[in-house]
Amino acid sequence: MxxxxxxxxxxxxxxxxxxxxxxxxxxxxxxxxxxxxxxxxxxxxxxxxxxxxxxxxxxxxxxxxxxxxxxxxxxxxxxxxxxxxxxxxxxxxxxxxxxxxxxxxxxxxxxxxxxxxxxxxxxxxxxxxxxxxxxxxxxxxxxxxxxxxxxxxxxxxxxxxxxxxxxxxETEPKDTTAFARLPIDRAFVRPGFGTVVTGTLVGGIIREGDRLELLPLGLDVRVRGLQVHGEKVERAEAGQRVAVNLSGIERSDVRRGHVLCAPGVLRPTASFAARLHLLESWSRELKHGERVHLHTGTSEALARVLLLEGDALLPGESAYVQLKLEEPLVVGRGDRYIIRSYSPVHTMGGGVVIEPHAGYKRSQAAAAIAELKVKESGGTGGVIAETLLRSGMTPLPLNELARRTGVPVEALRAELPGLAGDLRELEGGLWIHRRGFGRFCEAVRAELEAFYAQHPLRSGLGKEELRRRLGLGGKEFAALVAAAEAAGELRVVRDRLALPGRTPALDAEQARLAEAVRAKVAEAGFSPLSVAELKQQVPGRDTEEVIIYLTEQGEAVRVGDDLIVAAAAMEEAVRRTREHLRQHGRVTVAEFRDLLGTSRKYALPLLEWLDEQRITRRAGDERLPGPNA
CATH class of the missing domain: 3.40.50.300 (P-loop containing nucleotide triphosphate hydrolases)
Structure with missing residues (x-):
């Protein structure tokens, strides 16, 4: 939405x-x-x-x-x-x-x-x-x-x-794939709840339970609850007005101008470099070192405008400047700001932040301006971000990123931390643009929603099947899944991926079929029925889906291609096998068959399942204890 x-x-x-x-x-x-x-x-x-x-x-x-x-x-x-x-x-x-x-x-x-x-x-x-x-x-x-x-x-x-x-x-909405960032415009105490702050969520998503950072104080806080227009919600998205109930902070600690954001992405600054445009309607020149009121986000601070060249800026002109703040505040690359005269107070001009943490000297103005021109046009960071944006939801390792950008690996390592607002590092040294990561999460959600519509009783879609559908490599897919799980976008259930909070439920007819299947499977014991046999003995439109449901819920185990064994029976088979291995150190197919009182037809696939679980390991015609014995 x-x-x-x-x-x-x-x-x-x-x-x-x-x-x-x-x-x-x-x-x-x-x-x-x-x-x-x-x-x-x-x-x-x-x-x-x-x-x-x-x-x-x-x-x-x-x-x-x-x-x-x-x-x-x-x-x-x-x-x-x-x-x-x-x-x-x-x-x-x-x-x-x-x-x-x-x-x-x-x-x-x-x-x-x-x-x-x-x-x-x-x-x-x-x-x-x-x-x-x-x-x-x-x-x-x-x-x-x-x-x-x-x-x-x-x-x-x-x-x-x-x-x-x-x-x-015709308006492009705010980016929900960016890091969470909420400039605070109100803070108050609500009896029974504690500190509440409000603001416009300008990027990302905030969820109940999230750990966030309150800047410029650098305090770690936790989201106790969220409201949008007075209604309790579990998550808020970019473009919404949000009230956030925080724990770990007193009302006296927080005020308008502070920023709630994802931890480790932004940090306070005392000086930033920017392009400044002086309004044509402003009545006089702006002098180097002039004291002004600076506004950005919901913040206001006194600052001095340090011109990087020349001693004055005329109305209607633009220049690179450094704004030295009298108290730290939080800005990011690309943020807009306004300056107003110190006294009397009127709007003078404004511009865009180019370097959030600047320490340029006028004696080195030429080099500073050359650097700012590169950064303003995108520079190395812009090339990196653009390359990863074009890569979509396929993350890239450093060597591939270096190849595509022409930027040496060591230079990449130096540049990447400063791009944390646009990029995301994944497991295995992979990097992806935050919008690409957002596209992956959206694609996974769409695939799972379509899968659930067709198979409502299943907990999730197989990892390998989903990876194939999305056309991603194994390493890349695993890293994306780990990041998405950590972000609360999906849930890993054994070898399957599921949407958080989704629990399949049986209707009345399916519940009847489930009871009948349970009885048949329990009765079969160590001579299990196949899926086809179960469908024949328990006829019903949803019998096969019910069988899959029972295996995914852990009530039954699929052995080989299509044999269904009761979980309790399989636990007993594992117990007897472990006891036999402790006493004899090995087991043959014939001994295993007798151990379970079944036939070779069923003993062999059951034993192969034990091999897969690493309870046994094959050595010629015998089985020895496996790592999980």
Missing amino acids: KHYIIGTAGHVDHGKSALIRALTGVETDRFPEERERGISIDIGFAPFPLPSGRRAAVIDVPGHEKFIRNMLAGITGIDAVILVVAADEGVMPQTREHLDILRLLEVKKGLIAITKIDLVDAEMVELVEADIRDAVAGTFLENAPCCPVSSVTGEGLQDLLRTVDALLE
């Missing part, structure tokens, strides 16, 4: 909260002060049901200039935006500032909602739309659909819903 986050943007008192309330029935203003003053102070959230059934959530952000910092904490990670402009006022200062922020964060999709149309005539609505079109010219909203609406009368709301739905149809 794909999940999406929709954000709002726009000037204060232009009706963002009222629009969400009219669309969803949810009041996103949580604080009494917000309701008394009639303006949003902090971010609010609501589920956003759409006509197609597509799952979405909406984030309501404050429009007042004093609360831009809160708007930035909410808007990061959205998939699409609704730019809200009131019909009785038109484009205002925060409309423009919010639009600048959306551009700097590289939001790609959105639409325009002209609210409060019940307060003006049709001509005024047309004038406001023209005003908006001028403001968004040259931005991602230049050709965006425009929906006039009234939250009071309901006019235009259904059209807006359909437009959002169509917009998300």
Whole structure:
């Protein structure tokens, strides 16, 4: 299931909260002060049901200039935006500032909602739309659909819903195969549960019971429970608003700006290198070493902008910079950020993180810029990631990866740890792109679901059969299975693979057949019946599936090609054989036949089964004790 986050943007008192309330029935203003003053102070959230059934959530952000910092904490990670402009006022200062922020964060999709149309005539609505079109010219909203609406009368709301739905149809959802990462925007204590944090899951999957890392504190925490829109769930996926109940932490330890993520993937930084674009609308040059407010994810920190060349950056220009933080925070390669002036506070510009842990010196600016150019364009890491992405769900060993990329093995070893966010190391020194691993998990799930639909009584599909279907080598398949099992994506049951939590169950008729088969198998003892004989003696449409069910549940054992022996009888055969071997040190086929009181016809396949279990081992015409004797 794909999940999406929709954000709002726009000037204060232009009706963002009222629009969400009219669309969803949810009041996103949580604080009494917000309701008394009639303006949003902090971010609010609501589920956003759409006509197609597509799952979405909406984030309501404050429009007042004093609360831009809160708007930035909410808007990061959205998939699409609704730019809200009131019909009785038109484009205002925060409309423009919010639009600048959306551009700097590289939001790609959105639409325009002209609210409060019940307060003006049709001509005024047309004038406001023209005003908006001028403001968004040259931005991602230049050709965006425009929906006039009234939250009071309901006019235009259904059209807006359909437009959002169509917009998300063209929007790529967040990557569930990436590592789990949740920037925290709220933290509180719930009586009886303890510490709860909320945020937008921007990548990966979080499951109940997972061990995660709380950064920048470096604390190990465990997920006690999960909720999505107030409903308890066992797992949350990228693109969902999630509340996470944590153990191993006090409420006083955690705050907005902290990050929950998979252990060992990210680490705090005090300095990162980036490309910075200064807004054309900014009023002055940015000086080297200037102090700014830096926003990324839900984090805010004071930082100094260190230009790697020159002493100033002019409005509208871009440059490579190093941002030296006054307190550590968490960023990853490719993250977007915003800088705002120290005082008075206004949005200046923003850009993208290129190197999360940087220590460049201006005296070596030429070398630093050359390195950043390579990293910005992908560089060695980009080549490695792209090669593994093209390899799909087939992991590669280092020597093959070196051959395909042209990067020496030693250079690969140095580069790979820094790509942990995109790549995954498997057993046996194999590497795979996280999306390739996600494709493997999806393919396994699809194969197993199809198998269960055809064989509902079976616990799982044989490993070798599944490997063959997926076209993977033995070593590669084994490593992927081990990783998928550790990630909770599948379960290994002896020589079969199964979906977690799935338990086959007999219906009434199948239960009757199972009882009849059990009786026949127990009666046969050491002169077992074949599958064909059992089907003849216990007729029924599902007899063969019931026989397989009993063997997979451990109640019976398949010997040779198709003989079915009761598990209790086989345990007795093993006991008698071990006792004989202890006394005599060896056993012949004839002795084994007499030991069980059966015929040679059955003694031979039973003895060969003991060989397979390594209880006995063949030596000429005799059997000696095996490793498991």
